[in-house]
Amino acid sequence: MPKPLQIGLLVFPNITQLDMTGPLQVFASHPDAEVHLLWKSLDPVQSDTPLFITPTMTLADCPPLDVICVPGGYGTDDLLADEEVLSFLRRQAENAQYVTSVCTGSIVLAAAGLLKGYRAATHWSAREALPMLGAIVSTERVCIDRNRITGGGVTAGIDLGLTVIAELVSQQAAETIQLRIEYNPAPPFDAGSPDTAPAEVLAIMQDRIKTAKKRRLKLVAEAAARM
Template sequence: MSAPLQIGLLVFPKVTQLDFTGPLQVFAGLPGAKIHLIWKRIEPVPTDSVLVLTPTVTFADCPQLDVICVPGGAGADDLVNDEETLDFLRTQAKAAKYVTSVCTGSLVLGAAGLLEGYNAATHWSAMQYLTAFGATPTKTRVCVDRNRITGGGVTAGIDFALTLVSILADRKTAEAIQLGLEYNPAPPFNAGSPDAAPPDVVSFLKERMAARSAGRSDAMERAAMRLNQPA
């Protein structure tokens, strides 16, 4: 009997829950997979919405993972300068088959030095930060570059996870999971990207995000400086 596939998703304060729960629901349908929800301690973790998550394993007790996945959210801006988290990711990445992320989780991988020389996707509002970590920003829902697989913003996490399942198992398994979830997107508005959304909607959202964007810029600058410091 083969050993179970070990899949770990990082949870952290102010994670965007859909970055996390979308892939989780897909992975839950993968036969032979053991899924871990990982954080520093076993304690309730608040998301960026009312939902609270409970980790299942700590950094210290986490087994070697076949897949490590970092979701995004406002809390990712804190993680890019959190050495305990970055060290955990570096250690896991050494033997993981796939190092992955959703949304701004790719910035955390970048801050850990795990995207240098790779193409990577992220949320449209954060694309400009990837180059500071040696990655090539790629405007796509899912970016596969060798064993680095990164998803775009939030809802792209479902596409990312289905793509990864097709690699870990096969296309039929991925399609069966998609069918079971009735994942057949037909959004009511054509406003899901800055290229498609009306200009006034794009401006409106950017104004709402301005304060957070300023804080993110500072965090990314500090993370890039720390990463590029001589050893």
């Protein structure tokens, strides 16, 4: 009997929970996968909502993974200089079949040196950070470049998970999971991208994130200088 796939998702304070729970639901729906929620300790971590997430395994105890996935959220800012996390990702990437991310998780992969020369996707508001760390920006919802698979913002996590299962197992396996979770999106508005959102909506969002974006780019520049 083949060994189950070992899949690990990083969790951390101020994570955007949907970045993680989207692919988690997909990965956990595959019958031949063991899925781990990874952090430095087993203490619950606060997401960017009232939801707390309890890790299931520490970084130190993590086995070699077939898939490592880094979700996003403003908590990724603090990971850019966290050598314990960056070293863990480098070690796992050496033998993983796929190194993956959702949203701004790709910036953490890039800060670890794992996206240099690779095309990668991220949240639309963070795209300019990737070239600073040696990556090539992709505007795809899910970007595949060799064994790096990166998803765009937040809701792309489900697409990322299904894409990984299709690559690892088969399209039929991915489609079976898609049917199980009834992933058949039909959004009520066409405002999910800066390319389609009304100009006034985009302006509101850009104003809301401008301070956090400025801080992130400063931290990215510092991370780039350390590489």
